[in-house]
Amino acid sequence: MLETVKQLAEQIFDEIVEIRRTIHRHPELGFCEYKTSDLICSYLEKWGIPYKKGVAKTGVVGLIEVDPKAKTLLLRADMDALPVQEETDCDFKSQIDGCMHACGHDVHVAILLGVAAILMQMRDRLSCNVKLVFQPAEEGEGGAKPMIAEGVMENPHVDAAVGAHVINSVPAGKVLVKYGEVMASPDDFNMTIRGKGGHGAYPHECVDPISIGVQILNAWNALSARYTTPLEKHLISVNMFQAGTCFNVIPDDAYISGTVRTFDETVRQYLAKRMGEIAEQIAAVFGAECEFNFNYLYPPLLNDQAMTDAVRKSAEAILGKENVLEGVAPSMGGEDFAYFSKEVPATYIYYGSGNEKIGAVMPWHNAAFTIDEQCIKTGMIVMCQAALDFGEK
Ligand SMILES: [Zn+2]
Ligand SMILES: [Zn+2]
Known part of the structure; x- marks a missing residue:
């Protein structure tokens, strides 16, 4: 045969x-x-x-x-x-x-x-x-x-x-x-941070969505490194961060998106929930609004x-x-x-x-x-x- x-x-x-x-x-x-x-x-x-x-x-x-x-x-x-x-x-x-x-x-x-x-x-x-x-x-x-x-x-x-x-x-x-x-599960997420734009020389009169976005990214890194077991393979990869049009203008909005990869359903659900909560709370602390969406793709x-x-x-x-x-x-x-x-x-x-x-x-x-x-x-x-x-x- x-x-x-x-x-x-x-x-x-x-x-x-x-x-x-x-x-x-x-x-x-x-x-x-x-x-x-x-x-x-x-x-x-x-x-x-x-x-x-x-x-x-x-x-x-x-x-x-x-x-x-x-x-x-x-x-x-x-x-x-x-x-x-x-x-x-x-x-x-x-x-x-x-x-x-x-x-x-x-x-x-x-x-x-x-x-x-x-x-x-x-x-x-x-x-x-x-x-x-x-x-x-x-x-x-x-x-x-x-x-x-x-x-x-x-x-x-x-x-x-x-x-x-x-x-x-x-x-x-x-x-x-x-x-x-x-x-892995190749899930994706996207987020819009709504701040308040204005002159780059007067940041205190604005709500800067870029600096807020950076704080959120740092917190997500900590979420991955300090709040998720290192024994479960996973990653959060931010692959788009779009904001601004000019060197001296603080923009109104920032857009962030990326992918989350996991193998374990508990870790997957945890990251989806906590990423959103962290983003919303950090945005609120700094006076911005934030809309976070997580899309579950393949298992x-x-x-x-x-x-x-x-x-x-x-x-x-x-x-x-x-x-x-x-x-x-x-x-x-x-x-x-x-x-x-x-x-x-x-x-x-x-x-x-x-x-x-x-x-x-x-x-x-x-x-x-x-x-x-x-x-x-x-x-x-x-x-x-x-x-x-x-x-x-
Ligand atoms: Zn391919
Ligand atoms: Zn292929």
């Missing part, structure tokens, strides 16, 4: 690389992945795989069903690009100004299409149904939650899920697995032990033990695959995509981001093997 998977991956490789390049040339932002969605549907049709389109606007769900009573494994690829101007010189460079697949989601779509084609040909060897989920809008708004709300976990009922991402810090040909905490991404073990075993069988690495440190990044992993036992793995010789070294979201396309082969065979092993009698 291992050999068949490898042979089929080899046969289809060039076609899948072409698909990846086509998607790369035509990147689309979250919930606008119309062409990508059409392309996915055209291949599922070509390979005789039934699908549903328009799930959470631009999402597509394909289904390889072997037995309605069998278990169902969900495999997920995200589809969206980023508002980044591509700065590579590859010949399949983005043709859309200011839009680029700088996070490798083009690769994820291509790999999942390859997996679909291979598993369809090996259908009689599958002991589970495979739900192929092409999800819109991972970057920011999040397509996983609305897909679940529209019933992607049912008909047939999903028993487990696997998601994956390319990673340039791991060489192409290898995969990386992680246990437990993988990514933390946690990998299930048994699912991670299972996928690791499949990966080791098809790639060799030496090509399966175990990552230890979680990332403070966020990932809305977390919504699937909240519903069913799930694991999120990484396809090594780095290769110094061809310059595939840039980090995600960089304008010069490129990957070694050999990772497409690795991704296809690992996902296929995981599906073939899942629910095996």
Whole structure:
């Protein structure tokens, strides 16, 4: 079976690389992945795989069903690009100004299409149904939650899920697995401080929102360093502080926003509540008003032990033990695959995509981001093997 998977991956490789390049040339932002969605549907049709389109606007769900009573494994690829101007010189460079697949989601779509084609040909060897989920809008708004709300976990009922991402810090040909905490809750907050503007030489006649904002930022640092257990990973990152128009004018308002990253729900709730209280009280002490908003985004991404073990075993069988690495440190990044992993036992793995010789070294979201396309082969065979092993009698 291992050999068949490898042979089929080899046969289809060039076609899948072409698909990846086509998607790369035509990147689309979250919930606008119309062409990508059409392309996915055209291949599922070509390979005789039934699908549903328009799930959470631009999402597509394909289904390889072997037995309605069998278990169902969900495999997920995200589809969206980023508002980044591509700065590579590859010949399949983005043709859309200011839009680029700088996070490798083009690769994820291509790999999942390859997996679909291979598993369809090996259908009689599958002991589970495979739900192929092409999800819109991972970057920011999040397509996983609305897909679940529209019933992607049912008909047939999903028993487990696997998601994956390319990673340039791991060489192409290898995969990386992680246990437990993988990514944080990427919540955001914003705040407007309303003071009273006036002449910079007469601050006592004004209420300076900039100096009040600085006091609040300092207090938040203390909140993180002195009022939250150092044993729980978390961070408060202020990334916007906008105020003022002129060197001698105290502005009326200041605007501050940023992100809070946590893994623990208690810490998350505590920070959301205390950040707001501290901001309002400091603003009041100095005679300003303050409006603080905290937006809960994705849950933390946690990998299930048994699912991670299972996928690791499949990966080791098809790639060799030496090509399966175990990552230890979680990332403070966020990932809305977390919504699937909240519903069913799930694991999120990484396809090594780095290769110094061809310059595939840039980090995600960089304008010069490129990957070694050999990772497409690795991704296809690992996902296929995981599906073939899942629910095996
Ligand atoms: Zn990204
Ligand atoms: Zn990504």
